[in-house]
Amino acid sequence: MSAGVGTDFETANQSIMQVFIINLDHAVERWKYASEHYAKTGLALTRVSAVNGRTLTRPLKNVDERAMRRRHGQRLNLGAVGCYFSHLQCLEVFLETGDPFAVIAEDDSRPLENLRSILHSAIPFADCWDIVRLCGFHNPHPRKYADLGDGYHLATCLTRLCGSGAYMISRHAAEILRKQMLPMQVPFDHALDREWNYGLRASAILPLPIDQVDHQLPSTIVAPASNDKLPWLSRYWTVFPYRVHNEIHRAFYRTMQWRQARSRARMIQQQVPRRFERSAA
Numbered sequence: 001m002s003a004g005v006g007t008d009f010e011t012a013n014q015s016i017m018q019v020f021i022i023n024l025d026h027a028v029e030r031w032k033y034a035s036e037h038y039a040k041t042g043l044a045l046t047r048v049s050a051v052n053g054r055t056l057t058r059p060l061k062n063v064d065e066r067a068m069r070r071r072h073g074q075r076l077n078l079g080a081v082g083c084y085f086s087h088l089q090c091l092e093v094f095l096e097t098g099d100p101f102a103v104i105a106e107d108d109s110r111p112l113e114n115l116r117s118i119l120h121s122a123i124p125f126a127d128c129w130d131i132v133r134l135c136g137f138h139n140p141h142p143r144k145y146a147d148l149g150d151g152y153h154l155a156t157c158l159t160r161l162c163g164s165g166a167y168m169i170s171r172h173a174a175e176i177l178r179k180q181m182l183p184m185q186v187p188f189d190h191a192l193d194r195e196w197n198y199g200l201r202a203s204a205i206l207p208l209p210i211d212q213v214d215h216q217l218p219s220t221i222v223a224p225a226s227n228d229k230l231p232w233l234s235r236y237w238t239v240f241p242y243r244v245h246n247e248i249h250r251a252f253y254r255t256m257q258w259r260q261a262r263s264r265a266r267m268i269q270q271q272v273p274r275r276f277e278r279s280a281a
Contacts, residue, residue, distance in 0.1 A: 017044045017116075020094055022086045023107040024050045030107040030217055041115040043103070048090045050107075053082025067185035071242045073235035075228045077187075084188040087164065088181060091174040101126070102174070105166040108217045109135055111210045114150075118209050119168060121148040125268055128154065128261040129203040130173035131195055135165035135210040142206055145262040146269070154265070155206050156258035158251055164189035165212035173200050194246065196253035203261065 019038055023031045031047060038045050056078050062085075065076050087104065094102040103119070105111075111134075112118070122132060125146050132154070140157030147153055169177075173195075180198045181191050195202040229235065 018046055018094075018097065018099060019043045019103040019105055020046050020048050020090045021105050021107055022050045022090055023047050024052055027107060033215060033217060034105070034107040034109065037110045038105070040113045041111050043116050046093070048086070048093050050086040051082040051089060053078035053080065056081060062183045064183040064185045067183075069230060070238040071186050072190070073230050073239040075230070077228065080187045081184065083164075084181075084184050084191075087188050087192075088178055091169070091178045094169070095171065095174055095178070100171045101168060102171075103134070103166060103168050105135075105210070106164070106212070108215055109165040109210050109212045110214050111166070115209050118148065118150075118152055118205060121152065122146075122154055122168070122205060125154055125261075125265055126170065127268065128201070128264045130170050130176075130200040131192070131202045132168040133157070133161050133202065133204040133208075134167055135208055135212050136161035136163040136204070137212075138162050140204065142204060143258045144206070145203075145258060146265040148205065151207070152209070153206050154203050154261070156254050156261055157202070157204050158254050158258070159247065160193050160250065161204060162189060162193075163212060164192050166210040167192070176200060194250070196249065196257070201257050201261070202254075 019041075021031070021034050021038065023034065027050075035045055035047075060076075060081060063076070063081060068074070068076055090104050094104070101123070115134075122129075128146065138161065139159070140161035141159045142155035142157050144153040144155045176198050177192075177200075185191070193202075
């Protein structure tokens, strides 16, 4: 169960000081970029050595290549495999701490300087979420349920929020994901955005406080070549039905999540002292 109204707020404030940044050992410029920007937030940084997908050899353990082809319509991209297991490795590092919350971030993400204050304002509502998305692409058709102050809100996204550049996660969710996200069947951002499949609840802070496009850093995940994509007919014969099924379930479960979160948030706002609504940086 996530920490919530009963959570000691000062303990939560201390525990959320850690940001775990995924970084390949040779990607020195990317680490410099991330560490410089996250240092401005006042949050403590921990570098987690990423899994280099280009060094992996087949057969791959805990990777379902057939499911990947059916659901994603592409042959296996080793860079995406490295990304997937880097995030799971980050969850393991987080779970080695005693912290109830953490931020997981990729090394090309750039936070707002007031990120610490924004995150702290979401902690009193931790009974409403297990994962909070902080970065992403496309319009996820959000439904707000809690006012965090200064123009920020907690919201439930009724459609997909692409990308996995940064997210806040509870210890409970990390324990669930490290077990249930194996074997790999889709890229990590696709798997993360199916939290209902693991019995978890996802929210987002809007506007998103972390950006992933304000840089000139090259991608460390090699884009799939044209011949990596399966033939059109075989690709859409399986991918299209899977995605339709996925979106129907997403809309259904997230609508329920939003209604429950809205109800819980109202109670929390009545119970939590006013000083918790907007913590000091």
